[in-house]
Structures are given as structure tokens and as C-alpha cells.
Amino acid sequence: MKFVAFERKSEGTGASRRLRNVGKTPGIVYGGTGQPQLIELDHNALWHALKKEAFHSSILEMDLGGATNKVLLRDVQYHPFRQQVQHVDFQRVDANTRLHMKVPLHFKGSEESEAVKVDHCLVNPVVNDLDISCLPADLPEFIEVDLSGLKKGTSLHLADITLPKGVKAVTHGKPNPVLVSVVTSAAEESAADAAPDAAAAAPAADAKAAPAAKGGKDAKDAKAAPAAKAAPAAKAPAAKKK
Template identity: 75%
Template structure:
């Protein structure tokens, strides 16, 4: 994906506020060996629509700055607490020889055709929706596909079951092999035993003795 940025000369709270009032979003581009951070500004509406696309968050982007195109990665977005307003964006320059550490979304497919769902009516719970990997820029995927068509009754899919792109390594924090998705068997409710029919009322005793 490609976007246009413009050089920003002034910084500070007042300058950023004036930019936002003019329909612009302040940002910064950092990283790259021997390169200094660079202040930029972007058209807010174009940026707002781009941020709605998943690929803008997990792909190598082409930034056109003053006619020079460079490869960058979106690193941080600051939103206004309650307004539909992007207050600031951070981009990192991408070096083809340097590995990136990024979060990549997971796309699930095939669960409706799986044995777990078709035969056993399991509910499939997507425990993870993204995963952090270390990868070279050329091998960075927009997403990682998780094929659940082979899911069996009450089974689970772990991180070790994922098919990663070439050279990618998963970065985990905590459990060594966390669950990505799990099939949960439906709970069968037992019918309560029918209530016993009430005993018939005893006939009232006849009073008096025969003469």
C-alpha cells in the first residue's frame, strides 16, 4: 500500500493543534541506520480510511515523501479519546536486511466443514486473533491463515500447528505453546424427572354405626 506524506517543519502542542484544525495529522518516521527521525504530516481523511484496512497495519508500506518513496511500517497510532480523530502516527523505516518484530492477524477458515462442527456441533472459539513474529521484510505476510477443516471433536489448535512464512519465528510471552483455537462440545442438558402424580385424596369416613 502506498500513501503520501509531507515534511513538517514545526513541532510542539500548538503546531500539532493547528495541523489537526487544518485536516492534517502529525507523525514521525524513525529508524534506519544513520538516519535521523523525520517529522511528517498526512491528510487526515485519507489516513482515517487507510487505517480501516487490515493490510495498512500489517504490511510494508510505501511512503511518498517529497517525491522519494521509501518503505516503512506503521508502528503506533494515537486516537482521540472520543472523537473520530487520529492525533498522531509513528512509522518505522524498513531495512531489507534487518528482521522485523510485528504482530500479524490470523485468518480462520474451514471450520464449517470440519468434523467438529458438522458431525458433533461443536462451537469453535478463536482464542488468538493475531500472533507476534520475527521476520525479514521481504517475507512479512499480511496475515497467517489457520485451516480448521481438520478439526475434530473437542480438539484444539496450538501455535506449533501454524504454518509460518519462510524464515519467520514466533515470539511468545508466557506459555510456550498457547492455544490458537479450540472446539467446544455442546452442553447436553439432562431432562428433569417427571414429577410424581399426586396421590388421590382419601374418601371421608362415614360417621355412625349400623343398628
């Protein structure tokens, strides 16, 4: 990506405020073999460029005074509540010096994985970018991560992906950090919890029903027996006197 910058001759809070009032953004370029240089940029052009992911993670070509410089965006300061860029920092790039950058991760293929298609799990990215070290010529705009091999109960670690040629990950003491985790959905967990409860409730219901049925039959027989015993024997009719 290319952008145009202009040399800035004045510095200080007052000078920066005057630049912002006329639609400019103050900035600085440092690093490499040259001295730090004050610059200014058109605010609207910079605002739209900052919305693009590549502007934050790739080598930029800065046109300054008719010369082209390769730089990296290093810092952006925004106004607390206005849509305004207060200040911007760029670093010159040396082709023979390794860079330390944050590069975004682009995840793909999660919908085709067994974890999602078969087991209906949720795929949660743990990190969205990765610290890397490489030469400027090897700097990727992003790193693509294939999630089609995810399975239930597993996680994707740094060692499970292939980094671009010449790129090394900077893990800050964690040799194999987790990039993506697979989580069982709430509906699946509820169904799994309900199954053992239903299985345990069925024998209990059968055991409760059996004594009730037995007790009902005994009670019926007990009521019938006294009734039969209490019935008096039929007497022959008395003979009529003449």
C-alpha cells in the same frame, strides 16, 4: 500500499493543534540509518487507510519529498470521542534487519470440520493475531489457518499450523500456545445431562408402579372375600298351615 507524507517544520502542542484544525495529522518517522523526521499527512486519506487491515500489518511505501521510503505503521493515537487521528508513528524498514510484528490470523474451514458438522460444537478463536519475527521480504500480510481437521474435545495449538517461509513465532515463554478451542454447545450439554436422568427415572417409575398394581389386586380380593362370607344361606320357604 502507498501513501503521501509531507515534511513538518514546526513541532509542539500548539503546532499540532493547528495542523489538526486544517485537516492534517502530525506524525514522525524514525529508525534505520536516518534521523527521526517530523511529517504531516492528509487526515481523511489516513483515516480511510487505517480501516484496511493491510495498512497495519504490511510494509508501506511512503512518498516523502519525491523519495520513496519503506516503512511500517507502529503507533496510532485517536481522539477519545471524535473520529480523529491525533498522531501517527512510522518506522523505517531495513531489508537486512529482522522485524517483530503482530500479524492477523485468518481462520477458514471450521464449518467443514467434524467438530461442527457432526458434533455441533462451537469453535472459539483464543487469539486473533500472532507475534512473529522475520525479514521484511518475508513479512506476510496475514497467516491463514485451516480448521477443517478439528474434532470434538480437541484444540488447535501453534505447533499444529505451518508458518510461512522465513517466519518464526514469538511466544513470550509459551512454547505451544492454544490458538483455537472446541467447545460443546449448551444444547448438546443439556441433552447429554438429560439422558442419564431419564435413564435413571425409568427403573424408578417401574419399581413404583409394581407395588401399586400388586396392592390394588390384593385390596380388591380382600374386599370381595368378606362380602362372600357375609352372604347368608338361602332358607327354604315355610309350609303353609291348613
